[in-house]
Amino acid sequence: xxxxxxxxxxxxxxxxxxxxxxxxxxxxxxxxxxxxxxxxxxxxxxxxxxxxxxxxxxxxxxxxxxxxxxxxxxxxxxxxxxxxxxxxxxxxxxxxxxxxxxxxxxxxxxxxxxxxxxxxxxxxxxxxxxxxxxxxxxxxxxxxxxxxxxxxxxxxxxxxxxxxxxxxxxxxxxxxxxxxxxxxxxxxxxxxxxxxxxxxxxxxxxxxxxxxxxxxxxxxxxxxxxxxxxxxxxxxxxxxxxxxxxxxxxxxxxxxxxxxxxxxxxxxxxxxxxxxxxxxxxxxxxxxxxxxxxxxxxxxxxxxxxxxxxxxxxxxxxxxxxxxxxxxxxxxxxxxxxxxxxxxxxxxxxxxxxxxxxxxxxxxxxxxxxxxxxxxxxxxxxxxxxxxxxxxxxxxxxxxxxxxxxxxxxxxxxxx
Numbered sequence: 001x002x003x004x005x006x007x008x009x010x011x012x013x014x015x016x017x018x019x020x021x022x023x024x025x026x027x028x029x030x031x032x033x034x035x036x037x038x039x040x041x042x043x044x045x046x047x048x049x050x051x052x053x054x055x056x057x058x059x060x061x062x063x064x065x066x067x068x069x070x071x072x073x074x075x076x077x078x079x080x081x082x083x084x085x086x087x088x089x090x091x092x093x094x095x096x097x098x099x100x101x102x103x104x105x106x107x108x109x110x111x112x113x114x115x116x117x118x119x120x121x122x123x124x125x126x127x128x129x130x131x132x133x134x135x136x137x138x139x140x141x142x143x144x145x146x147x148x149x150x151x152x153x154x155x156x157x158x159x160x161x162x163x164x165x166x167x168x169x170x171x172x173x174x175x176x177x178x179x180x181x182x183x184x185x186x187x188x189x190x191x192x193x194x195x196x197x198x199x200x201x202x203x204x205x206x207x208x209x210x211x212x213x214x215x216x217x218x219x220x221x222x223x224x225x226x227x228x229x230x231x232x233x234x235x236x237x238x239x240x241x242x243x244x245x246x247x248x249x250x251x252x253x254x255x256x257x258x259x260x261x262x263x264x265x266x267x268x269x270x271x272x273x274x275x276x277x278x279x280x281x282x283x284x285x286x287x288x289x290x291x292x293x294x295x296x297x298x299x300x301x302x303x304x305x306x307x308x309x310x311x312x313x314x315x316x317x318x319x320x321x322x323x324x325x326x327x328x329x330x331x332x333x334x335x336x337x338x339x340x341x342x343x344x345x346x347x348x349x350x351x352x353x354x355x356x357x358x359x360x361x362x363x364x365x366x367x368x369x370x371x372x373x374x375x376x377x378x379x380x381x382x383x384x385x386x387x388x389x390x391x392x393x394x395x396x397x398x399x400x401x402x403x404x405x406x407x408x409x410x411x412x413x414x415x416x
Contacts, residue, residue, distance in 0.1 A: 004057065005078050006050030006088040009205040012327070014039065015401070025086060028204045030250050031095040032085035043067050044077065050088065054078060100246040108223065109215045109248065113255055117172060125220050129263045132173035134185035161414040162188040164306055165313035165382060167375070169408035170201060170253035171396065173260060179392035179410040180260070186412060190265040193312045194305060195227045195273060197298075199378055200253035200316040201371045202276035206244045209281035209291050209373070212274055213245040217258040224258040227271035230301065234273075237297045240290065247276050253316035261314070270312075277373040282361060295380045307383050309415060315378045317371025318408055319344060320395070325404025328366070334405060337395045341407040344369060349388045349411070353379030369407070386413045 011026040021039040043066040047057045054074050061067050069077075081087050085095045103109075114120035119128050166183060169176055202211070214231050217224040234241055248254060254274045261269050275294075280287035305311050319341040323331040344363075347355040356379045360372045369375070391410045398404030 004050055004052045004054060005048050005082070007045055007048040007081070008086055008088050008092060010086060012042075012045070027086065028250070029096070029099075029247070031092070031099055035084055035086070040067050041077065044069065044074070048078070048087070096246070099249065103213075103246045103249045106215060108218045109213060110218050111220065111255060111259070112250070113252065114220050118259070120220050122220050126263070129173055129260075131177040132180045132260070133263055134181050162192050162309050163312065163412045163414050164309055164386065165315065165378060165413040167315045167317055167378070167409055167411035168257070168260075169318050169406070169410070170256050170316040171406070171408060172256070175396060176394065176408055176410070179394065183391055183410045183412060184260075184264055187264070187312075190268045190270055192309065193270045194310045195230065195270050196261060196312045196314050197273045197302070198254055198257045198275060198314045198316065199374045200251060200257065200274065200276050201318065201374045202247060202251065202278040203370070204247045204250060204276070204278070206247050206278045207280065208240055208244050209278050209287040210241060210294055211244040211247045211276045211278070212241050213248040214242065217254070217272070217274070219259050219262045221259075221262045222267065224262050224269055225271040227273045230273055233301060234297060238293055241294070247278075248274060251276055257314055257316050277377050279373055281373040282357070282376065291377070295377070298381060306381070307415070313378055313381060315371075315374050317369075317374040318406055319369040319371065320367070320405060320407035321370050321398070322367065323398060323402070323404030325398035325400055325402040331403045332405070334395045337405045337407060338393060341369075341395075341409065342393065345390065345409060345411075348375065348379055349390055351386060351388065353382060382413055383415060385416050387416050388413050
């Protein structure tokens with residue numbers, strides 16, 4: 001047993017309130033409410049590694065000149081973190097178990113962002129989505145502002161053929177309205193596809209590289225059905241796939257994907273298989289092994305129908321998240337962010353998926369694209385002779401008060 005308290009993997013956001021500098025702790029699983037603490041306690045948070053007692057932590061902080069805190073105050077601070085569910089302890093496990101059991105009991109995953117990030121009334125939502133949905137087949141034509149390198153990187157040929165896969169940024173649709181409209185206009189009638197597999201960037205911590213959930217996805221425009229038959233087959237072959245399904249309870253990338261698909265195709269939308277792709281896919285030996293298991297089973301079950309153009313692999317992924325908004329000291333120029341991201345995509349667009357993982361993992365972990373796990377998974381599942389085209393790239397400003405950039409590519413993959 002670890003001798004001391006251990007902080008969970010949390011998001012830390014710095015902010016000012018008057019003359020006070022604060023650190024806001026946010027739980028990506030949303031089991032705990034955000035709390036703000038004095039920024040001087042940032043060093044204390046770093047020291048909560050589960051390997052040292054509170055007395056040892058206090059002495060280490062004191063000797064290194066980082067912060068002076070009385071042991072009694074440190075005890076109270078850690079107890080408050082535990083009660084809030086922010087430590088990796090029994091209190092957190094109680095909260096996780098309760099949330100997991102409640103989610104498992106649900107037949108439908110409710111739209112948690114409706115009324116917050118997008119309208120919760122159908123007519124208002126349709127108007128909100130309208131700029132991002134295709135108006136006519138002309139929207140599928142080559143975008144006027146296409147980058148000169150796009151033909152070299154991925155080729156513009158084959159845009160008239162039904163895609164077998166797309167990469168879509170997991171942004172609110174109005175933020176990427178033009179690129180999203182052009183990409184969606186290139187999709188055929190929904191009857192072309194027997195199912196849509198959503199490979200979604202997962203921002204929640206988890207032990208397993210992938211998670212899914214056996215639930216339909218509710219939207220204010222109607223439900224999107226889960227592919228329960230396929231998921232049941234996968235569950236038989238991979239009993240761990242539903243073990244951490246509570247991660248999908250807070251999956252914004254999958255919520256955006258199902259909302260867009262419902263807005264585009266309505267009742268004709270094929271069933272979806274949602275897969276949250278986590279970072280342990282790339283950072284642990286067990287994650288790599290389980291990833292091979294999943295890819296093998298998906299190829300066995302869906303490889304033939306993918307090559308026949310009957311499966312759409314919808315990948316919700318982004319590239320650079322850089323600048324002070326994401327904890328980096330400097331804000332790079334937008335042009336440099338775009339150049340770096342285009343270089344990262346080069347192996348995928350040139351049909352060299354075997355080098356994509358190395359290309360992405362060569363980056364420092366703090367600068368690694370947020371969508372790395374989803375993109376690598378897609379590359380392993382694409383038909384070997386795919387034809388890719390980068391339809392659009394945008395470096396969008398990060399939301400909030402701190403500056404930052406989000407690299408947002410829109411990519412189509414077709415059969416040759």
